[in-house]
Amino acid sequence: MKIDFHCKFSFYLLTYYCQPRLTIAILAQTIGIEKSMIAVNFHPQTLIELEHVSFAYPSGGGDTDVVTDINLSIQRGEWVTIVGSNGSGKSTLAKLIAKLFTATRGAVSYHMQERPPIQLIFQNPDAQIIGETVYEDLCFGMENYGISREIMRERALEALSKVGLAAHADAPVSQLSGGQKQLLCIAACLVLQPAVVLFDEATSMLDPLARTKIAAVAQQLHREGKTVIWITQWLDELAYADRVVALHNGGIVFDGSTKEFFYGSISDSDWAERTDRSYAGGLDIAAAETSSPNDSTEFHHLPRDGWSSCCERLGFVPPYSVQTARALLQQGFQLDPLPVSTTQLGQAVRAL
Numbered sequence: 001m002k003i004d005f006h007c008k009f010s011f012y013l014l015t016y017y018c019q020p021r022l023t024i025a026i027l028a029q030t031i032g033i034e035k036s037m038i039a040v041n042f043h044p045q046t047l048i049e050l051e052h053v054s055f056a057y058p059s060g061g062g063d064t065d066v067v068t069d070i071n072l073s074i075q076r077g078e079w080v081t082i083v084g085s086n087g088s089g090k091s092t093l094a095k096l097i098a099k100l101f102t103a104t105r106g107a108v109s110y111h112m113q114e115r116p117p118i119q120l121i122f123q124n125p126d127a128q129i130i131g132e133t134v135y136e137d138l139c140f141g142m143e144n145y146g147i148s149r150e151i152m153r154e155r156a157l158e159a160l161s162k163v164g165l166a167a168h169a170d171a172p173v174s175q176l177s178g179g180q181k182q183l184l185c186i187a188a189c190l191v192l193q194p195a196v197v198l199f200d201e202a203t204s205m206l207d208p209l210a211r212t213k214i215a216a217v218a219q220q221l222h223r224e225g226k227t228v229i230w231i232t233q234w235l236d237e238l239a240y241a242d243r244v245v246a247l248h249n250g251g252i253v254f255d256g257s258t259k260e261f262f263y264g265s266i267s268d269s270d271w272a273e274r275t276d277r278s279y280a281g282g283l284d285i286a287a288a289e290t291s292s293p294n295d296s297t298e299f300h301h302l303p304r305d306g307w308s309s310c311c312e313r314l315g316f317v318p319p320y321s322v323q324t325a326r327a328l329l330q331q332g333f334q335l336d337p338l339p340v341s342t343t344q345l346g347q348a349v350r351a352l
């Protein structure tokens with residue numbers, strides 16, 4: 001019995017380093033508890049840290065900051081979604097995180113062994129594809145990173161099968177659909193084996209089916225241990241997130257759980273303070289850290305004059321699942337847990 005326990009424990013420890021999320025999921029299922037109860041007991045590893053980062057595009061009329069005093073740290077294995085309205089600075093922040101831009105003030109630091117540390121996937125796949133064929137495109141990145149020719153084909157096929165394009169390895173890129181091209185861009189990242197994959201509105205040019213496919217691939221990568229930063233304006237995509245970071249006028253005005261983003265209430269004075277701080281001083285790191293992504297706090301205080309969550313404060317309309325849940329809450333139903341997706345809504349209603 002004791003030996004059996006030690007064997008299993010060593011197995012979990014070993015596999016945790018290779019596949020942290022998968023290991024936590026299996027372990028949680030084996031001993032019949034919530035994943036989050038285990039995850040919080042492992043030390044988080046900060047991969048990316050932004051400290052007081054500001055950025056201004058050089059322009060004729062004086063340089064104005066479009067990203068202002070950002071303090072942000074990304075932990076290994078997290079799925080962080082960044083939201084914000086048009087022009088709020090999401091893409092600029094993405095390029096700062098990936099070190100494609102150098103901060104005007106402040107610093108971006110990486111704490112990981114993987115090279116390259118991070119890869120980006122942009123909105124428009126055509127702007128990222130270089131090769132004539134699928135395989136050629138994957139080779140381009142691998143050559144740049146000095147990956148030996150002997151393992152290129154194997155790596156390419158492995159990445160293509162992860163995104164469901166293995167059968168198209170030798171196809172001309174011109175024969176791929178928009179969704180398949182975006183999948184190719186993901187494969188082009190995966191062959192380089194980065195620790196972090198950053199999707200900058202990668203689904204915004206795709207139809208609902210292709211969007212779902214890209215999201216499913218990203219979720220699978222996340223389950224296998226990849227750290228995902230997901231930039232979007234589709235609020236139904238927040239359901240994939242452990243943590244939401246909201247930008248407003250180049251500053252962070254929210255850093256917390258998806259549930260808190262939709263159901264937490266922000267008073268007028270708190271919002272005024274957050275939006276003020278987003279211009280001058282940034283969000284207080286200590287305050288942001290107290291709002292853990294795994295926070296199980298419930299938000300059952302119902303608003304009298306409409307909802308004033310961060311979602312509304314930013315001018316967004318919550319997804320159908322959240323709107324329905326709120327209507328049920330207002331009718332006096334107690335939903336547990338508060339849903340952020342249609343699947344969770346179904347579960348919460350069934351549990352009533």
Ligand SMILES: Nc1ncnc2c1ncn2[C@@H]1O[C@H](COP(=O)(O)OP(=O)(O)OP(=O)(O)O)[C@@H](O)[C@H]1O
Nearest residue numbers: 057058059066084085086087088089090091092093
């Ligand atoms: N190359 C550039 N030169 C000058 N200003 C720029 C440049 N690119 C972006 N900006 C400005 O920086 C601000 C932030 O732009 P950014 O693209 O980061 O926002 P965003 O939140 O990603 O917007 P969207 O959702 O529309 O893609 C905007 O006011 C934009 O006009």
